[in-house]
Amino acid sequence: MRILVTGGRGQLGRALQNALADHETFALGHEELDVTDPVAVRTVFEDVEPDLVVHAAAWTDTGGCEADPQRALAVNAEGARWVAEACRSAGAAMLYVSTNEVFDGEKREPYAEDDRPGPLNAYARSKLEGERAVQAVLDRCYVVRTAWLYGAGRASFPEKIVQAARESGTLKLVTDEIASPTWTNDLARAIARLIREPAPGVYHLTNAGYCSRLDWAKRILELAGMADVPVEPTTQAEFGAPFRKPVFSALANRSAARLGIELRPWEEALADYFAGAAAGLGGQAKRRKGN
Secondary structure (H helix, E strand, O other): OEEEEEOOOOHHHHHHHHHOOOOEEEEEOOOOOOOOOHHHHHHHHHHHOOOEEEEOOOOOOHHHHHHOHHHHHHHHHHHHHHHHHHHHHHOOEEEEEEEHHHOOOOOOOOEOOOOOOOOOOHHHHHHHHHHHHHHHHOOOEEEEEEOOEEOOOOOOHHHHHHHHHHHHOOEEEEOOOEEOOEEHHHHHHHHHHHOOOOOOEEEEOOOEOOEEHHHHHHHHHHHOOOOOOOEEEEOHHHHOOOOOOOOEOOEOOOOOHHHOOOOOEHHHHHHHHHHOOOHHHHHHHHHHHHO
């Protein structure tokens, strides 16, 4: 199968290249494909002639999206629509990567695929509009909601926590934002299995279980050999961000589980991440303890 991956230079895009190695895969970053340009999108489709597109390109900066909601819509919603329309013209299927943040967080138990969305910030609204745009254009589309991604390709939450701990010696994390940390390698492998199934629809794919940002940070520090670093609890309101995040947005994997696709617990994935791809974090911790 010929697969086009948009956002191919990001952390999920990199993981997808490995997970889709059995296919003829074309992974394009923003410099190679601006999804907000419909002419550029059509040109790439003419060159690649994909059978399926994994649309991982997105603007995920929550603060940036809040400050410029029109750009957020242009990238995350309109860009997805241009890609979906190109898929329709090419007869290709599409998988759109979305977010747990489409929910309002008031349920207090993991959200199922058919629960009613209620986004709280501009980023989440733009991603929900992207879901709807793709579904309106295509019958052969998969919508995969995920959460709290980390992996190779950029400095994600684990790297930021270790770096902040080294620099400040103490951390402050919120207790009222709860979801499921998800390793991009595990998500990419799940996506690779999902696209083999002729079962388009909405899917929730995260590592199993959930925790608060504070609990996630504590586990990161333990794995980095920095468990002695104090982590103080705070709330979103006290943190003072110019946007709201859902208090509880863990996702229930029901649809993919019926296909035999399930992800392992987040604690196991995080431990493997530190043992392998993120081994350098442990080195950073050792340098700090030796100071």
